[in-house]
Amino acid sequence: MREENMGIKKLFGAACSLLAFGMVSSASAETLTIATVNNGDMIRMQKLSEDFTAQNPGIDLDWVTLEENVLRQRVTTDIATKGGQYDVMTIGTYEVPIWANKGWLVELADLPSDYDVDDLLPAIRGGLSVDGKLYAAPFYGESSMVMYRKDLMEKAGLTMPEAPTWDFIAKAAKAMTDKDNEIYGICLRGKAGWGENMAFLSATANSFGARWFDMDWKAQFDTPQWKETLTFYVNLMNEAGPPGASSNGFNENLALFQTGKCGMWIDATVAASFVTNPKDSTVADQVGFALAPDNGLGKRGNWLWAWSLGIPAGTQKAEAAQKFVAWATSKSYLEMVAEKEGWANVPPGTRKSLYANPKYQAAAPFAQMTLESINAADPNNPTVDPVPYVGVQFVAIPEFQGIGTAVGQQFSAALAGTVTVDQALQSAQQLTEREMRKAGYVD
CATH class of the missing domain: 3.40.190.10 (Periplasmic binding protein-like II)
Structure with a gap:
């Protein structure tokens, strides 16, 4: 009987340990708060983000989706006052160089090797860089x-x-x-x-x-x-x-x-x-x-514009935020959208490889006109x-x-x-x- 009780105690102790481990794991999961605009491409990104959380089980996502004028007002107020509400912000070609010069944005210096920064269209990359350093990654570019x-x-x-x-x-x-x-x-x-x-x-x-x-x-x-x-x-x-x-x-x-x-x-x-x-x-x-x-x-x-993902300098979750930014603006994200929605619906205007892709050219009758318009704009x-x-x-x-x-x-x-x-x-x-x-x- 004593041995049986000892066995029960061991099993109970092990169960408690597993439960405790689970609770610690859940508690240690980081939640990224992402502020974005209510445009169609961003709504699609939100729907497809289960792919990111499946690849990164220690990171949860909390979305704040806003109308364009409201988004601009809130993220500007938050970053200027160091409010810390957001870990990833959807910002544009206007904000990035100004905020980077103020030290308000994290430099995207730790993107994975397969991200291929050199594949970004020069006009778009240039608008998101200061002194050759990238401070936001383009989700889509436009003229x-x-x-x-x-x-x-x-x-x-x-x-x-x-x-x-x-x-x-x-x-x-x-x-x-x-x-x-x-x-x-x-x-x-x-x-x-x-x-x-x-x-x-x-x-x-x-x-x-x-x-x-x-x-x-x-x-x-x-x-x-x-x-x-x-x-x-x-x-x-x-x-x-x-x-x-x-x-x-x-x-x-x-x-x-x-x-x-x-x-x-x-x-x-x-x-x-x-x-x-x-x-x-x-x-x-x-x-x-x-x-x-x-x-x-x-x-x-x-005009020339890119809706981009930037990381405010005040975040305590910069490493996790950079993982998300890399995922959402990568070549593999474009391929995932193409697989689920068709090549014509991938976020445009960011990568040279997209416009060299025969599948995209065939599916998107507007591809060449978009590229010509982006290249023609001279900020x-x-x-x-x-x-x-x-x-x-x-x-x-x-x-x-x-x-x-x-x-x-x-x-x-x-x-x-x-x-x-x-x-x-x-x-x-x-x-x-x-x-x-x-x-x-x-x-």
């Missing part, structure tokens, strides 16, 4: 281009050039509009935000010869070029755009285009896979592509006349985030008709001058 309905273009008796002018776009938009049947010739961003309507309008302004600042950092919204840009945009949208356009950003216009309500949409090249996917788009078999328009001045209205020389800043659809200074959004609110109001174009430009000039004086750029 902007024209997406259009071939059937509606044909019905209007027009042929889209590969490299259209703004005059052609305006003519085509009016010809394609059929408001009685809720078909609008053109859909463009109107929602206020430095990365929403101002991304489109800044890139467009470049092609009209406008600038944010002259070489002495003096605001330029009181110039004829900006008046021409904003007047053209407001008139075009009033004549051929959908109702409520001042509330429409990327996702709203995507939904309009996919449901057949837009003749043309000028926006991010990343949208190409969504508008040509028959699962989501009612017009998938009728979509054509063209370069962003120009105005005969040598600059097209296309170091974005405008017709010289400027003191870097950035195509943004100005790479810390103050731009606040200024750009405030100007965007004025221009959104002009589109909504609550202020005139002249009033919006006057307000933009005054608020930009005030903020630049306050920041010490001008006297």
Whole structure:
């Protein structure tokens, strides 16, 4: 009996040890909090992340998925105040060099050997590096281009050039509009935000010869070029755009285009896979592509951007975070998406090998146009006349985030008709001058 009791005690002790070990293992699992934007590619990444946790059983993932403007506000506040809410942040080409110079981001120096940093497209890698060091990994890269309905273009008796002018776009938009049947010739961003309507309008302004600042950092919204840009945009949208356009950003216009309500949409090249996917788009078999328009001045209205994954310097989980970043932006992730969703749906615009892949070229009719658009954007020389800043659809200074959004609110109001174009430009000039004086750029 005593021996039996001893055996029971040993078994009980062993069970307790196993239980305790399990509890310790569970408690020692790291949870990465990932802040990301509610775009389609990121939603897909979240769904596929079981692959990462299966490979890394000691790491759990907690997702915070936000609308674009909200994401930017929250991650900026968190990293600037060292709040420590997030271990991985979805950030863009604007934030990375500024934050890296402030010491706010972890350098991605420990990526695995098979990651192949040299495979990243030079234009995209350059925008995420400081002094040759990578501070964020691109999840997808983009420029902007024209997406259009071939059937509606044909019905209007027009042929889209590969490299259209703004005059052609305006003519085509009016010809394609059929408001009685809720078909609008053109859909463009109107929602206020430095990365929403101002991304489109800044890139467009470049092609009209406008600038944010002259070489002495003096605001330029009181110039004829900006008046021409904003007047053209407001008139075009009033004549051929959908109702409520001042509330429409990327996702709203995507939904309009996919449901057949837009003749043309000028926006991010990343949208190409969504508008040509028959699962989501009612017009998938009728979509054509063209370069962003120009105005005969040598600059097209296309931008350069990468939604990327960065690691804030305040995280206590940098090693685990870097594992996740490497997984989500690797060649093997692209292959996994291709296997599950088809090659046309892999995150575009990041790797040379993707654009050299015959399977991708065959599946993605927009591949070459995307690559040409990315390579054509020049953030170091974005405008017709010289400027003191870097950035195509943004100005790479810390103050731009606040200024750009405030100007965007004025221009959104002009589109909504609550202020005139002249009033919006006057307000933009005054608020930009005030903020630049306050920041010490001008006297």
